[in-house]
Amino acid sequence: MSGSQPGLGAAHASSRSAILDLIRAAGTISRVELTRATGLTAATISTVVRRLIDDGLVLEVGRAESTGGKPRMLLQLDPSARYAIGVHLDHAGITYVIANLGGAIVARWRRPGAGSDDPATVVARIAAEIRTTITRVGVDPARILGLGVVSPGPISSSTGMTLTPPVMQRWAEFPLGAALEDAVGLSVLLDNDATAAAIGEYWSGGIATGSAFAALYMGTGIGAGIIVDGTVYRGSSSNAGEIGHICVDLDGPVCWCGNLGCVEVLAGPAAVVAAARDAGLELAGRNVAENFGALARAASRGEALPLQLLERSSRYLGVAAQTLANVLDLELVILTGPAFALAGSLYLPEIERRLGQSFFARGSHPVRVTISSNAPEAAAVGAAALVLQSELAPRQAGVRMPLELPLEVTAG
Amino acid sequence: MSGSQPGLGAAHASSRSAILDLIRAAGTISRVELTRATGLTAATISTVVRRLIDDGLVLEVGRAESTGGKPRMLLQLDPSARYAIGVHLDHAGITYVIANLGGAIVARWRRPGAGSDDPATVVARIAAEIRTTITRVGVDPARILGLGVVSPGPISSSTGMTLTPPVMQRWAEFPLGAALEDAVGLSVLLDNDATAAAIGEYWSGGIATGSAFAALYMGTGIGAGIIVDGTVYRGSSSNAGEIGHICVDLDGPVCWCGNLGCVEVLAGPAAVVAAARDAGLELAGRNVAENFGALARAASRGEALPLQLLERSSRYLGVAAQTLANVLDLELVILTGPAFALAGSLYLPEIERRLGQSFFARGSHPVRVTISSNAPEAAAVGAAALVLQSELAPRQAGVRMPLELPLEVTAG
DNA sequence: TGGCATTCTTAGGCAAGTGAACAAAGTTAG
DNA sequence: CTAACTTTGTTCACTTGCCTAAGAATGCCA
The missing domain is CATH 1.10.10.10 (Winged helix-like DNA-binding domain superfamily/Winged helix DNA-binding domain)
Known part of the structure; x- marks a missing residue:
């Protein structure tokens, strides 16, 4: 630092x-x-x-x-008191964001993705990109708190590097954080896309300090960022919320993770696109995201097959959302990420319906569902919010927090 | 870190x-x-x-x-420095426990359950029971920290009363905590069985302060108590971990909660017993617990049908455990409660297998599974531990804890 | 016996938070 | 317009939790 x-x-x-x-x-x-x-x-x-x-x-x-x-x-x-830079690093594209203290986006741009380039080259490119834009936008460098970098999860907390997702094999074991810190001259925070998106919502969505909510992020994979009472829930190895691989069908197809019937293999964008192809649909896009977008548009126009495929997907995602809400006792689920940016409105009703039937929606509180207002760049915005959060609400390690009180009855 | x-x-x-x-x-x-x-x-x-x-x-x-x-x-x-009393209140029976600071059981007894008696009568009975046993056992009343009361979840945090589970309709809206406090003269804490069982494990199981684990409790219903880094995870309305009603089969049977294919309706003790009856098995027990126990013994002897039924149940519970572990990124799952006391060893292998295949068991850490050493009285022990915990590790309300730091990269 | 390493204690100081009194800036009643 | 009251915010002396620094206690080894 x-x-x-x-x-x-x-x-x-x-x-x-x-x-x-x-x-x-x-x-x-x-x-x-x-x-x-x-x-x-x-x-x-x-x-x-x-x-x-x-x-x-x-x-x-x-x-x-x-x-x-x-x-x-x-x-x-004071929104302009401090700034943070967020970078969403993905195979397909790199999204940059400069956000101010208010969580508002000051600058936002997008460049070709990591692709198959050498990681060191990509890091140099990112550093140059950030430096030139800072001067162009005219943000006082002294007011920039740091750089947040987000990539598809999961991440390894021990090394502080991102783990290797299937499509970004070259980044395995690359010391991304340290390299960027050297190249950019800013302190760097790493996290996965879903968690960052949740923090981004927490910042730009004006979410109350005490609430329990999850950002359901669908991009390359499916994940959830969980924030409870203003604290990110990370679990024992910072991989909490990896709901892409919860099982929603014991007899479902084999997932690349080894299990059967995972949400991701049944309902993820890649699965939807593959199912469309299997059904004989012609898809001209260069990648899954483009084809998924085309399907979403077709479904919105009312075409039968795409509609049916997306409805099927949304049923599974509804189950995942409901499971998440049940296990974590959430009060709010936010749909975000590129896939929901393209097709959120098609997913919303079914997810809403299932969460309305949730165990608690009855005896207790309802579970609200919304679509993020900036779903396409949620990860990048979240990356910046990561920095704001770490500066504004740094948690001290030191003393462990004790167990919280159970319900206390104060009678007499 | x-x-x-x-x-x-x-x-x-x-x-x-x-x-x-x-x-x-x-x-x-x-x-x-x-x-x-x-x-x-x-x-x-x-x-x-x-x-x-x-x-x-x-x-x-x-x-x-x-x-x-x-x-x-x-x-x-000093184990005998303080004591706590735990009561597990259930339709079938009321279990009492006096535990010392070490989490060890000093006294333990059981009486007929709440049944269909008037709540006020039951409260008076409990108070008398506790008073006489305190003097009989010879525990210094001044060293008794309080009384923990546990009943099948969920609970209502707003009123501090237990909600009405299907079998205990008469207790709806009854101010259990306040009534007991008046009758016994001790401060009273309420919680649900699964959460209490988790705290009980935390105390008597010598679980490390920093770990993330869940107590998977199977009794009348199926629930999970979640403890992370020494803190009970409760969610927004103290109903986290209600995994009995997560969906593991979109096309499954209707559950009393209104959804299809819940774990409880597919794999709970009542479901196993019902399936056995449907298959033509004669079951002579007076209630589900007795019949489930009989089935477990038959399966242990190797009888084909009971074995098959319990294997089916354990597959679903394996999915539930895996989902729990995935969402919460757990490192340990403890099987507890009366049903696992009877059949834990039959469930363990399948649950272990699934958790071994879990998403993280591969890249990251394994998820251990154990059977509680005092599964039958887990809830009562937990009720006592609840009190120990609240006295030894009282969380101060006041200032909210801020967000924790994301991964921080400390380079050059 | 005297170093030396390790564990624990004592003494002084800083800073966060508190309680109580007070100052500031409005409303309401005559 | 003045006097009384309400609510908001500040100042100041004091407590307390923890730190740094120095030292005491208690073992090992030459």
Whole structure:
């Protein structure tokens, strides 16, 4: 980590992070409201907010209506206080995004993918790309927090490198993070597409701090990013949410993972395209994504076979979403990623229907479903949000958190 | 993963809890080891441990071998320092347990179940039962931390009452916790059977603080208690892990929950027993549990039909376990509850096989499977552990925890 | 017996958070 | 317009959790 990074003051105090996160989620919020939301005293909020303002991260923007006393002073993140760069690295294309503190996209562009080039060459290309765009867009380099890089999961937490997905064999064991850090001169964070997309939604979607939701990401593979109470759920090896390989049909076809009837092999874009070909459909696209897009458009026009194929796919994805919601007790599922960008509206009704039938939709709370507002670039936006998040809400390793309380009955 | 950073604010009094938890998990451990495990300094450990010893919770028990310097002083929880009472309330029977700080069972007994009696009557019966046994066993009442009560899930977190499972309709909306608190004079914690069983395993099984595991509980229903990094995963409405109603066959039979092909309706004890009856088997038991037990014994003897039925059931449970492990990225699954107490060894191989094929068992870590050492009373033991946990590792509400860091690359 | 390594303790200090009093800025009632 | 009240936000002295630094205790080995 180069010491030239601005950081956000000395990256200490988790209350600072918690307060920033609440301001982010609320849009605008007053100090009293922060007092109630955090459980801290007004005195603490006062001093912490003072520092945030001094650091230029937070702005005071007008007053609220009086409720019978002194009106509240409204606080807001200063969107242009810091920036983060996100890169979505995929076989087919590399998507770049510069996002500001508000999670808004300041710049966005796309270049040819990693393809079969040498990783080192690709890294050099990325570095050049980023440097020239920073100057072109005119973002103060001192305000750039870092670089987030996302690729199809899973990732290896031990080495800090992305694992080798089938289509990107050359990247196996390549020290992507370190190489980029050297080449770009920014600190680099790596993660998988689905997790990043979830964080991206958390940032740009204004999702409440306390909620439990998942971003159901369909691109090359199918995965889910899970965020609960403002915390990414990663599991024991940072591979949680890999739902592409949950079984939805014990007697289904063999998946490349070795099991039978995985969601991915039954319902993923590649499976849909293959089924269309098997049914005799002519598909002229150069890759799965293009053909899947063509099928989605055909289905939207009402063509019978494509419609039927996508309905079949959506039934399986509905099951996957429902399983996810049941296991994790979610309140929101967001459909995102390139495949849902192309065909989200075709999937939505069936997924909605199944989640409406979910176990909890009855006794307890409903499970909402939405399509991401920026599904096509969700991964890249998420990559940038990754950086914002790590700077704004750094979790300290150190002391382990204890078990949370079970339901407590306070009687008498 | 970066090491432990200094200056963590929000940890607070939780370092005491963290240390207690590490001592629990380790059995015996020295101060230096605590220093390394927590990331705190030796000085801090020293003073915190001093207070724990003064409070009578921890004992110094002998020295370790010298490694070339002063030998380590070994620390241990004082098992008889505190006690907790656990009650498993079910239609068929009420199981009581008194557990000590070590998670060991000090007393255990069983009485007729809630049946169709008036809830108030049952509460009075429970209170009397507990009072007389406390005096009979001779446990110092002042050392009893509280009462944990567990019943088949799901539970309602808003009211603090157990929801009404199909067989216990009379308990709907009954303020169980408050009533028991009044009647017994102890603070009461409520939770569902699966979650409690997981906490019970965490306590009596000596599970490491950092691990991610689930207790797969099969009793009346099928559920899972999830513990990650020492924290119960509860989801948005405390109903996480309700895997009885994930779909494993889109074209399966209708479940009472309204969906098709749920694990419970395909593979639960009631389903196995019903299938046996449909196949013409004579079953003389008075309830599902007895009949399921008879089938399990018959299968163990090698009888073809029972064996086949249980193998079928175990295939579905294998899928459920694998789904759970995939979604949550688990490293351990523990089979527990009355049904696995009866037939665990018949289920184990198939579940093990499927988890061995799991997506991560290949690239990454394996998923272990074990049968609980006290599967029959897992829920009652868990109920007691619930209390131990809440006292030893109380999570402070107040400040929300921020997002955890994604993979961080530390280069040059 | 005196180094030396390792474990644990004591002493002083910093910083986050608290409680209590107070200042600021509005509304409401006369 | 003034006085009383409400709500919001700040200042300040104090507690506490943890750190650094130094030292004490307790074993091994020459």
